[in-house]
Amino acid sequence: MEKLSVIIADDHNLFINGLRMLLEGEPDIEVANVAANGKEMLHLLHTHTPSMVLLDINMPGINGFEVLKRIKDYYPKIKVIMLSTYNEVHLIEKAKAEGADGYLFKNAEKAELLEVMRAVGQGQLCFPHKQSAVNGVLNEPDPFLKQFQLTKREIELLQFIKQNFTNQQMADHLHLSIYTVETHRKNIMQKLNLKNPVELSRFILQYNL
Numbered sequence: 001m002e003k004l005s006v007i008i009a010d011d012h013n014l015f016i017n018g019l020r021m022l023l024e025g026e027p028d029i030e031v032a033n034v035a036a037n038g039k040e041m042l043h044l045l046h047t048h049t050p051s052m053v054l055l056d057i058n059m060p061g062i063n064g065f066e067v068l069k070r071i072k073d074y075y076p077k078i079k080v081i082m083l084s085t086y087n088e089v090h091l092i093e094k095a096k097a098e099g100a101d102g103y104l105f106k107n108a109e110k111a112e113l114l115e116v117m118r119a120v121g122q123g124q125l126c127f128p129h130k131q132s133a134v135n136g137v138l139n140e141p142d143p144f145l146k147q148f149q150l151t152k153r154e155i156e157l158l159q160f161i162k163q164n165f166t167n168q169q170m171a172d173h174l175h176l177s178i179y180t181v182e183t184h185r186k187n188i189m190q191k192l193n194l195k196n197p198v199e200l201s202r203f204i205l206q207y208n209l
Contacts, residue, residue, distance in 0.1 A: 003030040004121045007048070009041040009055040009067065010034075010083065015106065019054065022110050029117065038062030042070060049075060052121060057084040057091065065098055072099035079120045091107055102126035105152075112151045125175045128152070148191045157184050162204050 006029060008017050016034050023029050032050050035041035038059050053071060057064035064082060071078055081102035082095045095103050101120045104113060105128075116126040150158075160170045171181045194200050 003028055004052055004117065005030050005032045005050040005106045006052045006054060006117075007032055007041065007044060007050045007061065009036075009038070009064075010054075011036055011059045012056075015056075022113065023068045026114065029114075038064065038067040038147065045071070045075060045078075050078060052079040052081065054083055054117075057082055057086065057095075058121050064095050065094065068095070068098050070102055081116060081120055081126075082146060087128070096125075096127060103128060109151055112153060116150070119176065119180065122177075124177070128156075148192055150188065154184055154188050154191070156203065157181070158188065161185075161200065 006023065008016050009018055010019075012038070017035075019198060020031050020034065025033055032048060033044050035044055036139045039061050040063070041053070041055070055064050055067060055071075059067075064084075068080055068082065071080055072103055079101045080099070081104055082100045083104055085089065085106050087105055092103050102116050102125065104116055104126075108116075119126050156174070157170060160173070165173070167178055167185065170176070171178045174181075189195070189200060192200070192203060194203060
């Protein structure tokens with residue numbers, strides 16, 4: 001299997017080092033380089049073309065959106081996931097419009113980070129779901145669900161399950177493979193200690209999720 005070659009661009013060394021450590025042990029991911037600002041990021045592309053860039057939006061000098069635009073203009077095959085502490089819907093929509101392949105909040109769990117990176121690496125688009133937004137800001141996960149350590153994607157799928165979406169409909173809506181959706185459903189059932197879809201439906205109704 002060919003490794004996913006990644007460059008991380010962020011102006012906070014602690015964040016870069018933490019992210020690098022998270023990814024170091026993954027057999028299919030290689031951190032090829034890091035950049036402390038937009039200018040440095042673009043300079044690195046003259047000598048190395050990664051398969052993916054994890055790109056902070058808010059960087060000094062050339063900001064993340066400008067770097068994104070230049071990457072997509074000159075290196076369209078590179079996948080770009082925007083990283084941000086901001087969860088405003090208009091920024092997510094701007095990232096989509098500028099050609100980003102994904103958008104992740106910096107407080108994402110490791111499992112979600114890896115899931116999004118691998119999905120984007122396979123050609124999927126991964127963005128927070130618009131229906132979870134209220135007044136233009138994406139909601140934090142339900143406090144009740146936090147105890148089960150569900151990822152944001154799993155919580156998102158629960159909302160679709162509540163609306164009686166089929167696995168195929170969820171896959172189409174979220175630009176995921178049917179296999180990925182089925183895996184998420186299986187993980188949800190295990191984390192909630194439920195045995196079948198009927199128990200899952202009862203759980204959703206019982207706790208008004």
